[in-house]
Amino acid sequence: MAGHHALRAEACRCVFRLKFARESNFIRQRRWWIAEMFQLFPRAKTGNQFRARNAARDAETDAARVGSIVSAIxxxxxxxxxEHAGLSERLHDVLARAAITVGTETDEYIDRAPEDTALQNQFSTEIANGERRLRELETSMGHYQFLKTVLATRVPEHTAADGAK
Structure with missing residues (x-):
């Protein structure tokens, strides 16, 4: 019986060694495969070390990004x-021409010529459209100015340099 136990123990040790050798071989193959995969990435070939960019270069990049936003605004x-200045000037001209067609008499609208009435109606429409557009432009300019202010308060180190240019 003692020989049987010894034989069985030896068989177990052989199976264990074989299994360990297979796992060890699998681990070695896996490590090799991972190393090969990392070599496919161009940045991994520089000694497998991570390197961040220079802080000055980062600041230049950030300043360029903020500068492009400031420039667009x-x-x-x-x-x-x-557009507001040009439209204001044209609107003043139309108002002056409309005033001429209205006349100065209090009852002039009664015996006004039909072509003057049509012209007066056209001026009224154009004046209303021009005043609407002026209000829209004033609102937009307020928004753009607000964006500049927000940018200057959020990123003052970059917008101060752009404002000096």
């Missing part, structure tokens, strides 16, 4: 201001 604000 400033361009929109200037375009709205230019």
């Amino acid at each position: 400033e361009a929109a604000l200037q375009a709205a201001q230019a």
Whole structure:
């Protein structure tokens, strides 16, 4: 019986060694496969170390991003201001021409020529449209100015440099 137990114990040790060898081989193959996969990534070939960018380069990148936003807001604000100025001038001209067609007499509208009435109606429509657009532009300019203020308060280190340019 003692020989049987010894034989059985030896068989168990052989099975254990075989199983351990298979697992060990699997682990080695897995490690090799992972290493090979990382070599496929171009950045992994630089010694497998993570490197962050220089802080000065990060600051330049951030400043460029904020600068592009400031430039876009400033361009929109200037375009709205230019449109507002031009429309205001044209609206004043239309108001002056409309005043001429109205006349100065209190009962002039009674015997006004039909073409003057049509012109007066056209001026009224154009004046209303121009005043509506001026209000829209004023609202937009307020929004753009608000965006500039928000940006200046949220990212003052970048907007101060852009404002000096």
